[in-house]
Amino acid sequence: MSQPGVTRRQAFERRQKRRSVLIALTSTVIVIGLVVALVPQTPGWYKVKRSFFNGEVFNDTFSKLLSAFVKDIQIFLWCAPCILIWGMTLAVCRSVRTPALFPLRLFATAYTDIFRGIPVILTILLVGFGIPGLGLSRPWNSPYLWGSVALVLAYSSYVAEVFRAGIESVHESQRAGARSLGLSSGQTLQFVILPQAVRRVIPPLMNDFVSLQKDVALISLIGPIEILRQAGIDKSKYANFTPYVGAAIIFLLLTIPETRFVDHLMTRERRRTSGTAVR
Amino acid sequence: MSTERTVKISLQDVRKSFGARHVLNGINLDIKPSEVIAFIGSSGSGKSTLLRCINLLETIDDGAILLDGIDISEPGLNPDPYRRRIGMVFQNFNLFPHMTVLENIALAPRKVLGQSKKEADDHARELIDRLGLSDRADGYPDQLSGGQQQRVAIARSLAMNPEVMLLDEITSALDPELVGEVLDVVRELKSNGMTMLLATHEMGFAREISDRVCFLHQGQVLECAPPAEFFSQPQHERTQQFLQRVTDAGRL
Ligand SMILES: Nc1ncnc2c1ncn2[C@@H]1O[C@H](COP(=O)(O)OP(=O)(O)OP(=O)(O)O)[C@@H](O)[C@H]1O
Ligand SMILES: [Mg+2]
Numbered sequence: 331m332s333q334p335g336v337t338r339r340q341a342f343e344r345r346q347k348r349r350s351v352l353i354a355l356t357s358t359v360i361v362i363g364l365v366v367a368l369v370p371q372t373p374g375w376y377k378v379k380r381s382f383f384n385g386e387v388f389n390d391t392f393s394k395l396l397s398a399f400v401k402d403i404q405i406f407l408w409c410a411p412c413i414l415i416w417g418m419t420l421a422v423c424r425s426v427r428t429p430a431l432f433p434l435r436l437f438a439t440a441y442t443d444i445f446r447g448i449p450v451i452l453t454i455l456l457v458g459f460g461i462p463g464l465g466l467s468r469p470w471n472s473p474y475l476w477g478s479v480a481l482v483l484a485y486s487s488y489v490a491e492v493f494r495a496g497i498e499s500v501h502e503s504q505r506a507g508a509r510s511l512g513l514s515s516g517q518t519l520q521f522v523i524l525p526q527a528v529r530r531v532i533p534p535l536m537n538d539f540v541s542l543q544k545d546v547a548l549i550s551l552i553g554p555i556e557i558l559r560q561a562g563i564d565k566s567k568y569a570n571f572t573p574y575v576g577a578a579i580i581f582l583l584l585t586i587p588e589t590r591f592v593d594h595l596m597t598r599e600r601r602r603t604s605g606t607a608v609r
Numbered sequence: 610m611s612t613e614r615t616v617k618i619s620l621q622d623v624r625k626s627f628g629a630r631h632v633l634n635g636i637n638l639d640i641k642p643s644e645v646i647a648f649i650g651s652s653g654s655g656k657s658t659l660l661r662c663i664n665l666l667e668t669i670d671d672g673a674i675l676l677d678g679i680d681i682s683e684p685g686l687n688p689d690p691y692r693r694r695i696g697m698v699f700q701n702f703n704l705f706p707h708m709t710v711l712e713n714i715a716l717a718p719r720k721v722l723g724q725s726k727k728e729a730d731d732h733a734r735e736l737i738d739r740l741g742l743s744d745r746a747d748g749y750p751d752q753l754s755g756g757q758q759q760r761v762a763i764a765r766s767l768a769m770n771p772e773v774m775l776l777d778e779i780t781s782a783l784d785p786e787l788v789g790e791v792l793d794v795v796r797e798l799k800s801n802g803m804t805m806l807l808a809t810h811e812m813g814f815a816r817e818i819s820d821r822v823c824f825l826h827q828g829q830v831l832e833c834a835p836p837a838e839f840f841s842q843p844q845h846e847r848t849q850q851f852l853q854r855v856t857d858a859g860r861l
Contacts, residue, residue: 507703510664511717511769512693521716525707602749 380570387572391564395576398560402546403584405478405556409546410539412482417489422519424490425497438490445487451548454480458552477549485542492534496527529599536592540585557581617642617804618663618773622672623682624828625655625662632658634828635672643802647815647836650825651851656808657700659825660775663806664697676773693721696766697775702758702782704750704765710737711746714765722769729768736764740794756787763794774798776807780814792818812855816840824848 336344369375423431423438445453457480462471469475500523508518550559557577564573618640625633632655640646648656661667663674665681665688674682681691705713714733718724724732737746740760750758759779766774776795780788788811795818798805809815815822816836823833824845832845843849 503699503701503703504705506661506666507699507705508717509688510666510692510695510697510699510703511765512689512721513717514689517720521720522705526705529707 382571382575384570384572387568387570388576391568391573392576394564395557395560395573395580398555399557399580401554401556405474405481405546405549406543409478409481409485409542413485413489413542416482416486418493420486420490421493421497424494442487442490445484446491448484450481450484450545451551453484454548454552457483458549473549473553477552477554481542481545481549485538488538489535492531492538493527496531497523499530500526532592532596536589540588543585544581615641616675617644617677618806619675620672621675623659623662623669623674624671625658625667625669631828633662633669636828636830638823638830638833640804640806643804644821645799645805645819646807647819647822648806648808648825649810649812649815649822654825655828656825657777660697660777660806660808664695664775665692693717693769694771695773695775696769696771698759698762698766698777698779700777700781702750702762704758704761706750709747709749710742710753710761713750713761714768717765718768733764733768736767740764741790755782756784756790759783759791760794763791773804773806776805778808778810780809780811788814812840824851826851
């Protein structure tokens, strides 16, 4: 029954794969078919189509949205490293065990509690309107600056929690192994605990950064013209919601490849360090 | 003065409890330089705990642990300088999964002893060859067999050139053939004059390698004697019972 050059296992796996691809394809086709067939039957479809999926408006506004999106990417790019560094610092502060450093731990705990408890949008509004309201002069009253600061404040508390979970997930015996060799607690953290912790938290961390990518748009509330604001302006100009759909598409074009890429990295890392995968 | 020359490690009334459970109840023992001590005793008798205390991984509640006459168990003392003189091999290996075999072994010499990468790697490769792992130097711990992992763990401790080795059931995860290989390593260490404290359930191993066998029971060293004596004429009733049970289980 087995084909030449194919082991029984390979033949089996091929059959399995063919079957699951078939099932996935069929179900997708059925669902899409239903949507395409049924949605146009609804009474409001014509109007929705005109105001959300208007090709003309889309063509007119898309390029402007794209260039406004550059601003979002810039904000993201300078916030992300700050968040990583500050979040890691907080996580390390929360994980120290020396009694003498207790105040540090208390501070880090209070910080994460506070900023995780406030909706990002409120942090942005409070920091973004509050601090420039102090009457600061030219470069120091920029909404970009304080909007970014607000994002860093809020997101570093999430990222700190993710890192801390990672640090705590590394088994105590790893610490024992390292300390028994004479590594100091700092060296143990640096060479043994953190590398393992960071590897483990890359997927949840990526989720946070995909969220950040989206939440950058909230800065529009305190002034900067980035993609969401641009879409709002175009919406009013054309009296049409299509720019929002355009903005959504632009976000997806970035966030989907991002998550795929991280998945790929994770799989590669797993293959490299471990034996065979358990099914 | 003279104690410094004749006693490598001195355990003086060492006590340790976890909450209400008293694990070590006043351990007294002097270990001479180059002496090999085997701790035996039923599971849960505190062998691992004792070794971890000597390595300062656990703080002791009372008593003292002396290394070359220095009280290393003093509260508030920085343990790192003493730890690097005492190597420990764990029951569960505790290798670093994100590093290759070579990196596992070379890490501490580089970071703690300040060796250059080349120096540390060369020494690590030497150890790897000596322990018969030449083809696995660039593998990761999860890709190795238990016996191979155990030998990496031994090599990792040896890389620090310790004066004392603490070996916690290093043969418990190995098949008989590999036990032989690890035994060879331990034998070689012994012939080089390494002071060793080992916890084991393998009476054959204890008999063959140790200068003294110590029986741990209810947190105390009940009996301590050269193996020939220990196994043929155990003094204590408890020791006799324990050995009887071991014999019945076919592990002698
Ligand atoms: N961190 C800990 N917290 C609480 N109890 C502990 C801890 N470590 C060890 N114990 C307890 O101390 C006792 C001695 O444990 P230990 O691991 O030293 O025994 P052992 O002689 O090495 O046993 P085995 O031969 O099974 O390895 C056990 O009852 C164990 O449950
Ligand atoms: Mg044990």
